[in-house]
Amino acid sequence: MAADLEEKTDRYERMLADALAEAEPRPPDGTPLGESAADCAEMAEAYLEDGRHFRDEGDLVNALASFSYGYGWLDAGVRMGLFAIPEDTELFTT
Template sequence: MTLEAFGVRYGRAVAAASAGPPGESPLNRAACDVLEMAAAYHADGCTFFSGGDPVNALASFAYGLGWLDAGLALGLVRCGAEPPSPDEIGAAVPAALADHLSEKTHRYERMLAEAAVSVEIAPDPASPLHRAAEECIAAAGRGLAGGRARLRENDSPGALARFSYGYGWLDAGVRAGLLRVTRRRDLFTV
């Protein structure tokens, strides 16, 4: 799927998403944060895409999708449209932007790797939320491993998509209170 088509499909999913928990509850606030971030990064991606910057558009769409998918998996968000998979992003990046793509991809790899070791699970192991926190960490780990695999295949757009997507999951877990930041707070949107 082209980056433009991916952005359209992701935008439809964001537009069809709503908070699951009832209003005024703490979980509703977490759901609203997820929806706000998913929408903001869709808008950013569209702005970057229309401005001729597919690298930042790709990173924005994938990061926002990570937030949305985390919200869906955690039961914070309902969605009436199927969001795309980060594996469906087929970003064609012009050769003139190869250095920009390489720099951003490697920077996001380093940031995600550092962020992943800068958090710990917040809920007690006996809490059902402990498993949700584990899933956020696992999704970030899959993003990091998948991105590194794509780098070995010389697929920088695919790598950037996976790093950004995994980072979205990690940030959503922190914002929802499932993960506690133990160092490098500057790497998170809290």
């Protein structure tokens, strides 16, 4: 069981980091939608940092939860049209 949790935690960390690298804010900065995109990206980055902290402390359950929440913020932003993503990516539910 522990190996499964460790593998899943590592996979979700990579997935969130990759998603952050691929998602480009679509609306211009300074507009309401641009601010929403920035907020989503900021939340996802904060959850990535939190997850890494939890993992470093040996708390894989909270690390996985953090990575999952961060990914959820980005995925929701993509679905709302706040981010442009590559057409060939499978990281998001479009």
